[in-house]
Amino acid sequence: MDLLRFITAGSVDDGKSTLIGRLLYDSKNILIDQLEALERSTKNRDDGSVDLALLTDGLRAEREQGITIDVAYRYFTTPKRKFIIADAPGHVQYTRNMITGASNASLIIILIDARHGVVEQTRRHSIIGSLLRIPHVVVAINKMDLVDNSKEVYDKIVADYEVVAKQLDLKDVTYIPISALRGDNIVDKSETIKWYTGKPLLEQLEEIHVESDVNLTDSRFQVQYVIRPQTDELHDYRGYAGKIMSGVYRKGDRVTILPQKKETTISKIETAGKEADEVFCPQPAVIHLTNDIDISRGDTIVHSNNLPFVNNEVDALLCWMDEKPLLQGNKYLLLHNSRIVRAVVKQIDYKLDVNSLAHFPVEDDVKLNEVVKAKIRLATELVYDPYKKLSCNGSAVLIDETSNATVAAVLLQ
Amino acid sequence: MSLHRLNYMEQLEAESIHIFREVAGQFERPALLFSGGKDSITLVHLALKAFAPGKFPFPLVHIDTGHNFPEALAFRDKLVEEIGAELIVRKVEDTIKQRRLTEPKGKFPSRNWLQTYTLLDTIEEFEFDACIGGGRRDEEKARAKERIFSVRDEFGQWNPKLQRPELWNIYNGRIHKGENVRVFPISNWTELDIWNYIRSERIPLPSIYFAHKREVIEHEGQLIATSEFVRPSEGDIIALKSVRYRTVGDMTCTAAVESYASTLDEVVNEIIATRISERGETRIDDKVTEAAMEDRKKDGYF
Numbered sequence: 001m002d003l004l005r006f007i008t009a010g011s012v013d014d015g016k017s018t019l020i021g022r023l024l025y026d027s028k029n030i031l032i033d034q035l036e037a038l039e040r041s042t043k044n045r046d047d048g049s050v051d052l053a054l055l056t057d058g059l060r061a062e063r064e065q066g067i068t069i070d071v072a073y074r075y076f077t078t079p080k081r082k083f084i085i086a087d088a089p090g091h092v093q094y095t096r097n098m099i100t101g102a103s104n105a106s107l108i109i110i111l112i113d114a115r116h117g118v119v120e121q122t123r124r125h126s127i128i129g130s131l132l133r134i135p136h137v138v139v140a141i142n143k144m145d146l147v148d149n150s151k152e153v154y155d156k157i158v159a160d161y162e163v164v165a166k167q168l169d170l171k172d173v174t175y176i177p178i179s180a181l182r183g184d185n186i187v188d189k190s191e192t193i194k195w196y197t198g199k200p201l202l203e204q205l206e207e208i209h210v211e212s213d214v215n216l217t218d219s220r221f222q223v224q225y226v227i228r229p230q231t232d233e234l235h236d237y238r239g240y241a242g243k244i245m246s247g248v249y250r251k252g253d254r255v256t257i258l259p260q261k262k263e264t265t266i267s268k269i270e271t272a273g274k275e276a277d278e279v280f281c282p283q284p285a286v287i288h289l290t291n292d293i294d295i296s297r298g299d300t301i302v303h304s305n306n307l308p309f310v311n312n313e314v315d316a317l318l319c320w321m322d323e324k325p326l327l328q329g330n331k332y333l334l335l336h337n338s339r340i341v342r343a344v345v346k347q348i349d350y351k352l353d354v355n356s357l358a359h360f361p362v363e364d365d366v367k368l369n370e371v372v373k374a375k376i377r378l379a380t381e382l383v384y385d386p387y388k389k390l391s392c393n394g395s396a397v398l399i400d401e402t403s404n405a406t407v408a409a410v411l412l413q
Numbered sequence: 414m415s416l417h418r419l420n421y422m423e424q425l426e427a428e429s430i431h432i433f434r435e436v437a438g439q440f441e442r443p444a445l446l447f448s449g450g451k452d453s454i455t456l457v458h459l460a461l462k463a464f465a466p467g468k469f470p471f472p473l474v475h476i477d478t479g480h481n482f483p484e485a486l487a488f489r490d491k492l493v494e495e496i497g498a499e500l501i502v503r504k505v506e507d508t509i510k511q512r513r514l515t516e517p518k519g520k521f522p523s524r525n526w527l528q529t530y531t532l533l534d535t536i537e538e539f540e541f542d543a544c545i546g547g548g549r550r551d552e553e554k555a556r557a558k559e560r561i562f563s564v565r566d567e568f569g570q571w572n573p574k575l576q577r578p579e580l581w582n583i584y585n586g587r588i589h590k591g592e593n594v595r596v597f598p599i600s601n602w603t604e605l606d607i608w609n610y611i612r613s614e615r616i617p618l619p620s621i622y623f624a625h626k627r628e629v630i631e632h633e634g635q636l637i638a639t640s641e642f643v644r645p646s647e648g649d650i651i652a653l654k655s656v657r658y659r660t661v662g663d664m665t666c667t668a669a670v671e672s673y674a675s676t677l678d679e680v681v682n683e684i685i686a687t688r689i690s691e692r693g694e695t696r697i698d699d700k701v702t703e704a705a706m707e708d709r710k711k712d713g714y715f
Contacts, residue, residue, distance in 0.1 A: 003421035070576065072557040073550045075603050082421040084601060096578055103580040216417050224434040227467040234466055241463070243431045243582075248417060272430070273465030280417040284430040284463065297438050321578045335583055338438055395581045404564075404587040406577040 003082045004210060006107035007134070009098050009125045010090040014111045015142045019180035020074060020087055026187035027202060029076035071101040080206040090121055095128070095354060095369040096321040099409055102128055103395070106210050107136040109201075110161075114147045114177070118160040124355050130168040131317065131371070131411065133391050135213045137165070137173045138204060145179040149193045167357070174208075176201050214281050218385070219247025220308065220393045221301045224338045227286060239270065239286035240295060245337070245392040247303075249287065250278040257293055258300045259310050259381040264291040281392075298339030300383040308385045308393060312378045315413040317352065317371060317387075318345075322400065322407035325365030326372070334378065334410065336396040342379035343398065349373040376410075387411040422610060425602055426459065431582060432561060432598040433463040436543050437470050439586040440594070443543035444501070446532075447473040449485035450661040451618060452547030454492070455607055456598060458616050460545075461496060471545065472499040474535060476528045479506045480642050480663035488619035503535045523666040533569045536593055543586065543594045551603040561600050567591040605685065612681045621658045624675045628653050635668040659684070 010016035074085040086101030088094070102108065108129040112122055129137060139161055147153045154177045165173045176185055177193050178201060184190035185200040199207070227239040249255075253266045268288035269276050279285040287301060295301075302308060320326050326345060334343040350359040352371040359373075366372050387394030398408035419427065436443050445460065447453045457473070464470050473493060493500040508531040509516060517523055536544065550557045560576050562584045577585055586594050599607070611618065629636040630643070631650040637643055638656075642665050645651050656669035657680065674680045 001421050002418070003424045070558045070573070072554075073601065074557065075551050075601070077603075077605070082606075100578045100580055104582075211418055214417070224431070225438045225464075227464060229467045231468070237466065241434050243427065243434075270465070272426075272462040282424065282427050283419065284427050284434070286465075333587075335585060337583060338435065392581070395583065397578075397580055397583050397585060399585055399587060404585070404589065406579075406585045409578070409580050 001079075001081060002210070003084065004107060004205060004208070005084045005086065005105050006109060006205065007086040007088055007098075007101045007105040008109045008111065009088045009101070009128075010111045010121075014090060014113055014121075015180045016087070016090065016111055019109075019111065019140065019142065019178075019186070020085060022180050022183055022186045023085075023202060024074065024076050026183055027076055027078055071097050078202065078206055083205065090125065092121075092124065092354075093369060095124075096319065096409075098125070098128055099132065099319050099321075102132045102134060103409070105132075105134050106213055107138065107205070107208065108134045110137060110139045112139060112141045112157055112161070114141050114143045114153055114157065117153075117157050118164060120355050122161070123164060126164050126168055126170065127354050127357055130170055133388065135172060136208055136210070137170050138201065139173060139175045140201060141175065141177045142180055144177045144184060144190075144193055145182055149177070149190075151195045154196075172208075174198070174204055176204065215246040215390060215392075216248055216280060217246075218306055218308075218390055219249055219303050220245040220385070220390065221249060221285070221287065222337050222339065222383075222393075223295060223297055223299050223301070225297060226295070239268075239288050240301065241284070241286045242338070244279050244281045244283050244285055246281045246390055247306075248278055248280040249285065249301075254304045255289070255301050256304045256307065257289075257295055258302060258308070258383040260293065260295070260299065261310075262291070262293050263304055264289045264293060266290075298337075300339075302383075308383055308390075310381050310383050312381045313346075314376050314378065314382060314384070316374055316376055316396075317411040317413065318366070318374050318398070319371050319409040319411075320366050320368055320407065321409065322405055323368055324400070324403075324407070325367050326408070327365055331401070332407065333399040333401055334376065334382070334396050335399055336382055336384060336410075337393075339382070340399075341382060344377045345374050345398075346377045347375040349375065373413075382412075384412050386413050388413075422606070422613065425599075425606060426462070426610070428582075428601060429459045429598040430463040432584070432596065433460050433545075435562075435584045435586070436545060436596050436598075437464065439584070440543040442539065442541050443471050443545060443596075444474045444539065444541045445471045445545045446547075447475050447489065447500075448547070448661065449475070449481070449489045449619060450547070451607060451611060451622065452549070452599065454616060454618060455602075455610060456545060456547050457492065457496065457498075458614060459598060469496050469498040472501050472539075474501045474503070474539075474541075474544070476531050476535065477502050477504045477506075478528060478663050479504060480523075480665045482619070482621050482658075482661060482664055482667075484621045485619045485661050488617075501535070501539065503531050503538075505531045507531075508534060523663060529569065536569070541593060542588060543596055545596045545598060547599060548595075548597045549602055549604070549607075550597075550600050559597070559600070561597050562586050563595045563597065564588060565593050565595055569593075571595075608681045608684055612677050615677070618677075619661060621661065623677075623680060624655050624657045624672045626653060627656050627669065629656060629669060636671065637668055638664060640664045 072087045076083050088098045088101035158175050177196050178185040187202045189200050223240045224242040227241050256263050267290045270286040271279050328348050332343050334341045348362045350373050351362050385393040394412040396410040397406045400407045505527050560579045628639045657672040674683045
């Protein structure tokens with residue numbers, strides 16, 4: 001059994017909460033106390049229906065305002081997979097939260113209201129999905145019952161979305177006509193949308209092939225922590241602990257330490273306390289090297305024949321996440337996995353409109369939720385790959401040193 | 414050719430180990446909050462894997478309400494000795510005396526929420542900058558939104574509206590003096606994941622998790638063990654039953670489940686089965702007690 005992390009973005013109006021509630025409810029993943037609350041609410045309803053949105057109730061402020069503000073994580077399991085849902089808000093003023101939820105997702109469900117078709121929000125969510133390189137897209141065309149389960153309406157929406165998908169270069173897109181409220185094509189195949197011959201949503205989620213999403217070619221490992229027990233029996237033990245971010249490492253591999261640019265060989269590999277001949281992404285590992293090299297937290301170990309970039313000036317897309325605006329020339333800390341480097345946002349090239357992908361000149365400060373292309377200068381060299389090629393080694397955050405807040409998501413180019 | 418693929422349990426374990434190493438890499442004085450329950454025992458197991466063969470890099474901190482199950486205390490001491498960790502125990506009893514707090518009253522006098530005082534004093538005393546806890550996002554609605562690195566102000570408070578965005582696997586643990594970070598390495602695990610992991614890794618647990626004979630009071634459909642902290646009063650129905658516990662908390666507020674499951678496999682199977690039948694039925698049995706108990710725990714510990 002494996003694990004699939006996916007994101008659903010949207011507001012209550014789109015039926016997102018109902019959709020998630022339906023997935024949890026129909027796949028029998030509801031705990032008894034939730035079920036009780038659900039049944040109590042049902043008794044107060046005239047039509048005896050169940051308010052599935054209750055299952056995704058969040059913070060007090062959210063309940064009061066009937067909106068989703070922050071990302072919530074929800075869990076369910078079927079005999080085939082464990083699922084982690086990042087349940088994110090959909091409105092433009094919560095773009096930062098959606099980006100947070102999308103950063104770990106390997107699939108995005110784009111919810112479309114069948115009555116409204118492809119709208120600005122559909123484009124925005126798809127653009128965010130494509131910026132963050134979410135490999136799989138499921139377009140769930142919801143509220144089919146409100147358009148008489150019309151195939152014409154569905155076909156038109158599919159055709160419209162194909163244009164978006166082509167523009168954004170989305171490779172793996174699946175379309176499913178659903179009614180979250182009535183449970184059509186969520187867990188079970190709909191009996192009313194007869195013309196649809198594809199899988200219901202849950203089956204699609206269970207069967208989508210995610211194994212090849214893992215990059216096993218470009219091996220990247222960053223040191224998180226140096227293990228040196230310094231006891232009598234382990235006097236000379238010095239192991240570099242970290243996570244295999246991508247690729248495969250084997251005993252005897254010729255490797256280069258960056259940014260030191262020193263070459264050596266892997267003499268021993270351990271994972272979870274046991275020796276191993278090889279380790280692969282995303283296993284935790286402790287790597288031992290033949291030569292004595294000064295290596296500390298944040299340094300990178302890669303195969304000598306497959307090197308990442310090493311630069312002290314980088315181009316990046318910044319998704320601004322702080323109430324305080326970004327000012328050109330401001331200093332920040334850049335946290336790239338376990339490596340922290342001083343950084344200056346030297347130049348802001350343009351602003352990217354998340355609704356259209358159009359570029360605009362930046363006239364004043366960069367505000368919360370805006371996405372810009374910028375040049376960043378670093379105090380020491382960064383060892384990275386372009387986000388498009390290898391997201392695990394192309395992502396970073398900016399930290400405001402005075403507030404310690406995480407102020408931007410950084411997609412290196 | 415070997416398959417380069419991890420199952421979901423190995424993926425969860427990998428994520429938790431990564432988080433543990435980030436804590437060790439980012440903080441000066443981290444501590445692991447240890448309650449003696451299955452979640453904190455799982456944390457210890459994961460930390461041992463993360464830093465092997467190095468020594469256990471954090472002290473275990475037990476905020477002791479004084480209402481413990483003796484079996485849980487014995488287990489704690491044995492575990493600490495085995496792994497060679499430092500154990501710090503601070504007693505709620507002492508905080509109550511020093512700070513002139515009011516002892517909870519009633520038949521089941523829970524000191525659970527008073528733990529907050531002792532915890533904050535302990536954090537201050539040892540200048541802990543990170544406290545690792547066994548909180549999970551599946552436990553409760555608000556927790557579903559909490560970050561893995563959750564910054565607390567000097568009053569130990571969590572502000573859900575001012576959370577740092579937490580992207581990819583990048584954890585920003587930078588804090589000002591006086592603040593601390595609560596770290597939840599098993600955020601993405603569900604209760605069932607924990608049990609399945611304990612089963613597959615054969616992690617030892619305190620004996621009260623397994624069926625044993627115990628004198629209990631039947632109170633509003635729940636079974637509460639009699640002890641020096643909970644004394645039966647007139648009219649109480651007292652029975653000797655075969656029970657086990659699903660969580661390890663205080664003797665004053667943890668209910669037992671009637672059970673004959675004496676091995677780990679039997680216990681896990683029973684838990685899986687209970688959840689399924691619970692879903693089918695509308696009756697609540699121990700589930701609500703557990704949720705309520707964990708809520709109180711959250712006010713206290715987290």
